Amino acid sequence: MTKVNGFILNAQKLLSSRARTLNPSAIREIFKYTGVGGIISLAGGYPDPNLFPYDKVKESVNAALDKYGPKMLQYSSTQGVPEFLDYLRWFMREREGCHHCDEEALMVVSASQQALSLLAQVLIDPGDIVIVEEPTYVGGLVAFRAMQARFVGVPLDEDGIRIDILEQKLRKHRAKGDPVKAIYTIPTFHNPAGYTMSIDRRRRLVELAQEYNVLIIEDDPYGYLVYEGERPPTVKSFDTGAVVIYLTTFSKTLIPGYRLGFAVGHPDIIRKMVVAKQAADLCTSAFVQYATLEYMQRGYFDEHIAKLREAYGQKLQAMLQSLEHHFSDIEGVVWSKPKGGFFVWMTLPEWVDTYEMFKYAVDAGVVYVYGSAFYPYPELGKRNTLRLNFSLPTPEQIEEGIKRLRQAYERYKADKGR
């Protein structure tokens, strides 16, 4: 028999058209430089493992095992274990003030990425439209792209999504009869942009979604990680018509290693997501659900958040000061000034291509993610942008990293004859 790539099976002939478009994300390529000797990574989006509530995780796992016994080791219902679902409903009502959430449905997911994947499955036929912010979270794009969605981008400014442009686009696509299924937004401490949507725009967004019968997918991984002022109210808190599916994850507020989050919203949609989850992975780990329940009931969630705010707040300050120090003299360079989250978004002069500049950064010993990766159609993205992460590096690494970024910029500029 003839062999293909060293094997008898010709696997290429068996792949679906979806699989042919599934390629490793551009961001993954960058990560091969992470951990390479001497290179400072401002690229990833990992929380700082030194800040993990290691002892309290250990304590709550053991306490949960004592309290719940073997049922912590058994299959869970697809929607979630009953005690954790009850707790999360209480949490949404009493902590988040989402009283109408009680009439809606709530499900546990294996972190937010799974919720995005399930939403893509239950909403998207090939060619259906999802409105996304430009820039937006790569994992959102990946999930919707896997179901062959088309994207319509709406730019951001410092107050979040440009609601005037959103309205124009909704009107235009309604006039054309296009199937606009959802608006995907990260309203608070945006990844990658660091911006936070204003209260007025949150209200108006809900009105528009009602008027155009479009689902809002509110992705809120960072809402609790606020370093200046108060946590803004969620878009969900303005929603009395079940137009918002609210997603959050414990990956940033507790640990990513559990793979745990939840979704709340319109029962007709959550119910379909539950059925899709049966096919996707049957259920989320009961072990992880009970361990997290115990952790929260012991009051560790708030205690730990306070600690994270303090530590990440200092890192954010280090980054903003370093940028001020190393970049404030260059005309046309701006960066976002987030009040929470993990990321700062930087815009360099128009002539810069941060994808081109990337190898200069590697040579200077620092990596970032080039901005085009965060656009639904990267070739149409703003090529003079980049994302900087401040959650993982130390304040000293941040200062040194930004200094190196300036060096890279200077060498790139010289080579470009600028």
Next chain:
Amino acid sequence: MTKVNGFILNAQKLLSSRARTLNPSAIREIFKYTGVGGIISLAGGYPDPNLFPYDKVKESVNAALDKYGPKMLQYSSTQGVPEFLDYLRWFMREREGCHHCDEEALMVVSASQQALSLLAQVLIDPGDIVIVEEPTYVGGLVAFRAMQARFVGVPLDEDGIRIDILEQKLRKHRAKGDPVKAIYTIPTFHNPAGYTMSIDRRRRLVELAQEYNVLIIEDDPYGYLVYEGERPPTVKSFDTGAVVIYLTTFSKTLIPGYRLGFAVGHPDIIRKMVVAKQAADLCTSAFVQYATLEYMQRGYFDEHIAKLREAYGQKLQAMLQSLEHHFSDIEGVVWSKPKGGFFVWMTLPEWVDTYEMFKYAVDAGVVYVYGSAFYPYPELGKRNTLRLNFSLPTPEQIEEGIKRLRQAYERYKADKGR
């Protein structure tokens, strides 16, 4: 604004065509009787929580936390944490004798159901064919159906899939130019049928897959749970051309609560599955991977399997003896005599419809799963079949349950005027 189902959003208008076909499985309906006072469930497929290695899980979780520290709480790479991947490669080579597995690719999944879902995504365009055993595992059907596969069924006998009929069907569909992508098989201690594929058929299956360039998906959750004789060699062990993707899960051999399994096979397919997993849930819990690694390295896997074989073997004997006792006098009643796994498959006289008989069973205080649920097109399934589970009930409950099943049969028979 008008409201639909009590909400402003008209969610029905936003669902994908896929979502419209996603409905809770028939089996789920049965489970509402589980735990109802006095009803004995022979329906589910849960392992016995009294047999969970509770103390050893607790011990290995704590030992792993001590050994691996915060990296147990961090994100994992999508393919799996490196130490666990290395261990599983060793396991496949040294324990399973799969030396060619080293040239192939291996990935961690959030239990086998996720592997099935990822395979469906990377193989199936709407209308593509998956060959399945009749009957087969419902979760497999659900995963492939979610990607709009067409099914071609091949019947089983006591030696597993009818290889002669499989060959006819492969020939027929090749002649028609139909896109046959995969053969989905549970060769060892089949769910729901309890049968085990003969060695000769395993060899021949691999030859046919090579000849027709079709992927074999070998689902092996029960292989280690052998109660009589030796564990048969996997189909994978006969595969030197990478035509088999081998899937297994720790749900039955350790605990379901971890949601952990792995897949090994052709690198072109596993690599696409890894990309699909990025979109599906980013990664499997590092916590669970390190805890399982520690559990296995401490030698608890084999020790626990020995205990399970003993205990489940007794339950199987209880079921076979009860069936002999209560049903051997009825002409046309047969049942499988499995040597491992969780299930016995029962065939009643031709005139019986086990779906119709189900309410008589509930009245008599016992539940089972009617056989038609395990057919790709239930309306074409054998209506006189049912599945009995012996892993969860006690030997006493099994005896009482089978006795009640006979009572249900008698009342049903009387009402049918037989």
